[in-house]
Amino acid sequence: MEKTIEKKFLGDTVIMKKLSSGMKCYIIPKMGYQSKMAVICTRFGSNDITYRLVGSKEKKNTPQGIAHFIEHKLFEQEWGDAFSAFVENGASANAFTDFQKTAYYFSCMEKFEENLALLLRFVQ
Numbered sequence: 001m002e003k004t005i006e007k008k009f010l011g012d013t014v015i016m017k018k019l020s021s022g023m024k025c026y027i028i029p030k031m032g033y034q035s036k037m038a039v040i041c042t043r044f045g046s047n048d049i050t051y052r053l054v055g056s057k058e059k060k061n062t063p064q065g066i067a068h069f070i071e072h073k074l075f076e077q078e079w080g081d082a083f084s085a086f087v088e089n090g091a092s093a094n095a096f097t098d099f100q101k102t103a104y105y106f107s108c109m110e111k112f113e114e115n116l117a118l119l120l121r122f123v124q
Helices: 066-073 082-088 112-123
Strands: 002-007 012-018 024-027 036-042 050-052 059-061 092-097 102-108
Touching (some): 036 112, 066 092, 066 102, 082 092, 082 112, 102 112
Antiparallel strands (some): 002 012, 012 024, 036 102, 092 102
């Protein structure tokens, strides 16, 4: 499913696409810009300290701060440091956690597809 949403108060067009996985993808084309950016955001933040496995009724408790801890640990991969991989691709990457979400992002001027593949690789 794809639909275009016109955000007149910002002067931008936002293209929303729902992927087969259920993930929503938003694209905001910015004419004349040299830099590109991608963000993957999950609804798991500092307020989330319990979870339930699919098909289970039992809730599991986690320590406070687990979302922020996971945010940092995801950059440490078996294959190496994800931050270094972004730098090698000419990108700047970071992440943040707030009360309701954790977001991972990068910006670059070149090799956007390679950097997007890297982002998807380590946050899955």
